[in-house]
Amino acid sequence: MKTLGQITVLFCGGLLLFFTSDFPDFGDANSPASLHLSPYFIENTLKDTAVPNVVTAILADYRGYDTMFETTVILTAGLACFLLLRIPKREVKSRYYLHEPTGVTLRFEGDKYPQKSDVFKRIDSNWVPYDLIINFTCRLLIHFIQIFALYVVAHGHYSPGGGFQGGVVLGASVILFAISGNLRAAIKRFGEKTAALFSAAGVFIYAGTGALCMMIGEHFLNYNFLSPLLGTDRIMARSHGIFIVEIGVAVTVMAVMIWIYYNLSSAGKQDEGL
Amino acid sequence: MIIPIDLIILVLIIISAIAAITVSDLLSSAIILGAYSFFLCLLWTVMGAVDVAFTEATVGAGVSTVFCVAAIFHTTRRTKD
Numbered sequence: 001m002k003t004l005g006q007i008t009v010l011f012c013g014g015l016l017l018f019f020t021s022d023f024p025d026f027g028d029a030n031s032p033a034s035l036h037l038s039p040y041f042i043e044n045t046l047k048d049t050a051v052p053n054v055v056t057a058i059l060a061d062y063r064g065y066d067t068m069f070e071t072t073v074i075l076t077a078g079l080a081c082f083l084l085l086r087i088p089k090r091e092v093k094s095r096y097y098l099h100e101p102t103g104v105t106l107r108f109e110g111d112k113y114p115q116k117s118d119v120f121k122r123i124d125s126n127w128v129p130y131d132l133i134i135n136f137t138c139r140l141l142i143h144f145i146q147i148f149a150l151y152v153v154a155h156g157h158y159s160p161g162g163g164f165q166g167g168v169v170l171g172a173s174v175i176l177f178a179i180s181g182n183l184r185a186a187i188k189r190f191g192e193k194t195a196a197l198f199s200a201a202g203v204f205i206y207a208g209t210g211a212l213c214m215m216i217g218e219h220f221l222n223y224n225f226l227s228p229l230l231g232t233d234r235i236m237a238r239s240h241g242i243f244i245v246e247i248g249v250a251v252t253v254m255a256v257m258i259w260i261y262y263n264l265s266s267a268g269k270q271d272e273g274l
Numbered sequence: 275m276i277i278p279i280d281l282i283i284l285v286l287i288i289i290s291a292i293a294a295i296t297v298s299d300l301l302s303s304a305i306i307l308g309a310y311s312f313f314l315c316l317l318w319t320v321m322g323a324v325d326v327a328f329t330e331a332t333v334g335a336g337v338s339t340v341f342c343v344a345a346i347f348h349t350t351r352r353t354k355d
Contacts, residue, residue: 026321053325160324160327160328161325161328164329164332165325165332168336168337172332172336172337172340257337261337261341261344264341264344265344
């Protein structure tokens, strides 16, 4: 069976390698893509949309449908992780508490545990004492990571970046907080319900912008028609429309990344985790 | 002799890809996969696709490595079957 698999893999890989020789060379000026599609975008993007970054304009404007359904795919991934992994709240067998003045760890069984106490602190069953350096560094870094993420989202028109990347970086900052402290502290700040709501809200912002264009004018996701609402001319309206849509993508991606992390790291219990 | 930088990166990508599937420890496999993503990100930067490189660096090397580690955290060293 193993040799059969290896032969299949080698055969398919060989076929792939054989047929890549038919592809046009890297950066070939005479390939069909460079002859018909690219010149149009390179010449007309700035005229049409007032966005210097061609990639962002293609992703969010010319190919807006694609990006909308990509965002929906991300939402579906988050939902799939939630539906597969999440376990409804059930009785916790035992909890560990640290008695802070003495440093003694106590194990409580059943529902006999200190509810809200100043001296007892809940710890994970595989708890290791937090490293001061890691904790402090993460705390320092998180603000800058979040500001950088907002910059990436807002500056996607002019530099590499945009909704996807900014959203992932924003989500990573919360994940970093969960890793450096503990999962419950992160869930307290950015709860599961918030994550679910945000991941749906991002897709709603995207599709809602398209529907708004349809209500005012005639075409779905044609931001030209937003110009009376935004108070700009038709070309700048497309630039602003791209920005609104990017915010929607960023919100969805951020929430879904955090949501998947919560479910994965705690095995669906959302109580103790990495 | 001048070796083009994309050739060096390509060799590193292949080495890390083979290492990721041959290594027997899951955690080191995940980390090598993260390194593989970073080399891929470098290759894309060399080829001029900066947006794709940025996405690969954030999603491929950053978050998916964290997801892999979070999932491996729940496995045991020896299988039960």
